[in-house]
Amino acid sequence: MLSRFIGVSATIFSSRSGSILSRSLYKSGGRNHTQTMSTGKAFKVLITHPEVPQEGIDLLKENCEIIQVQSLPVNRAELLQKIRGVDGIFWGGHEALNAEALDAAGPQLKSISTMSAGIDYVDVAEVKKRKIPLGHTPTVLNTAVADLAVGLLIAAGRRFHEGRKKIETNNWENYHLNWMLGQDIRDSTVGFYGFGGIGQAIAKRLSGFDIDQVLYTTRRRVDKEIEKELNAKKVDFDTLLAQSDFVVIASPLTAATQGVFNATAFNKMKETAVLVNIGRGKIVNQDDLYEALKSNKIFSAGLDVTDPEPLSAKDKLLSLDNVVVLPHIGSATKRTRAEMATIAAHNVLRGLVGEPMLSPAY
Numbered sequence: 001m002l003s004r005f006i007g008v009s010a011t012i013f014s015s016r017s018g019s020i021l022s023r024s025l026y027k028s029g030g031r032n033h034t035q036t037m038s039t040g041k042a043f044k045v046l047i048t049h050p051e052v053p054q055e056g057i058d059l060l061k062e063n064c065e066i067i068q069v070q071s072l073p074v075n076r077a078e079l080l081q082k083i084r085g086v087d088g089i090f091w092g093g094h095e096a097l098n099a100e101a102l103d104a105a106g107p108q109l110k111s112i113s114t115m116s117a118g119i120d121y122v123d124v125a126e127v128k129k130r131k132i133p134l135g136h137t138p139t140v141l142n143t144a145v146a147d148l149a150v151g152l153l154i155a156a157g158r159r160f161h162e163g164r165k166k167i168e169t170n171n172w173e174n175y176h177l178n179w180m181l182g183q184d185i186r187d188s189t190v191g192f193y194g195f196g197g198i199g200q201a202i203a204k205r206l207s208g209f210d211i212d213q214v215l216y217t218t219r220r221r222v223d224k225e226i227e228k229e230l231n232a233k234k235v236d237f238d239t240l241l242a243q244s245d246f247v248v249i250a251s252p253l254t255a256a257t258q259g260v261f262n263a264t265a266f267n268k269m270k271e272t273a274v275l276v277n278i279g280r281g282k283i284v285n286q287d288d289l290y291e292a293l294k295s296n297k298i299f300s301a302g303l304d305v306t307d308p309e310p311l312s313a314k315d316k317l318l319s320l321d322n323v324v325v326l327p328h329i330g331s332a333t334k335r336t337r338a339e340m341a342t343i344a345a346h347n348v349l350r351g352l353v354g355e356p357m358l359s360p361a362y
């Protein structure tokens with residue numbers, strides 16, 4: 001995917017980010033700006049996290065003076081102190097990006113990018129109000145998150161967590177013929193709540209598992225070509241719940257999606273259904289999910305996201321056999337994180353010179 005981005009932008013970036021700045025400044029400002037750029041330090045950019053992949057930092061460093069938050073976990077006071085007077089922000093973590101931070105930065109702020117697809121921790125209205133371009137990094141993480149989603153779907157459907165516990169507690173009872181039976185993926189209906197790039201990447205992977213059909217619930221219908229390729233059909237939410245053997249939440253968290261998976265929804269699902277959530281924890285009412293799993297209203301769940309995060313080690317969800325929980329690691333591969341950092345850095349650089357971002361968030 002990154003190569004696609006870079007491919008698209010190659011004519012603008014050539015091989016190094018510097019060219020976009022120089023060229024844009026030629027366009028917008030003439031000789032003086034170009035000379036400023038030749039110093040390579042025309043802009044001051046804050047990186048809000050000490051562990052941003054070097055690929056992103058190197059791109060920014062070519063043209064900008066870099067200030068970086070050093071504390072870990074990120075200390076808000078340090079962030080708010082370092083943010084003062086910067087031209088651009090590479091928002092590396094998931095701390096609240098809100099009016100407080102924007103006010104602390106000041107009116108010269110020209111460009112922000114997160115290093116995430118989801119931007120539920122950003123007060124987008126506040127950013128928009130100040131007319132600051134905001135970028136994020138969808139797409140490059142689609143494959144990593146999709147791989148993990150397939151893993152969760154199999155792990156939850158085939159009872160990996162429970163199986164491990166059986167071994168640990170000396171309860172290996174395979175003398176029973178019907179011991180630890182799980183759900184088949186073959187010939188199943190997989191329903192997607194949210195069917196953007198990540199959902200489609202999951203469906204594409206699952207087509208290799210001989211599934212019967214894909215259903216999806218979204219506001220807008222996806223391309224007919226994509227529907228055809230993935231054997232996918234748009235349905236309403238109730239149909240999705242009633243007919244799916246696997247329900248995959250692959251939607252962003254918004255006011256409209258918050259808490260949608262509640263007791264009412266679980267009551268409409270098959271008792272054999274497996275729920276997978278790689279979107280955001282708050283899309284699910286977690287107390288209701290706990291009850292649904294405990295009373296076997298649904299078969300199992302595989303979750304990469306929870307509410308809250310981090311999930312307490314004492315959370316009642318963890319007492320259940322039929323849930324596989326991961327600590328939000330969907331995009332956590334070295335390559336994906338490096339690509340996210342690269343896209344975010346390009347977003348910031350483009351915003352600084354008034355060019356359209358590679359992946360604008362609004």
Ligand SMILES: O=C(O)[C@H](O)CO
Nearest residue numbers: 115116117118330331
């Ligand atoms: O939104 C994202 O980028 C992923 O969930 C990882 O944070």
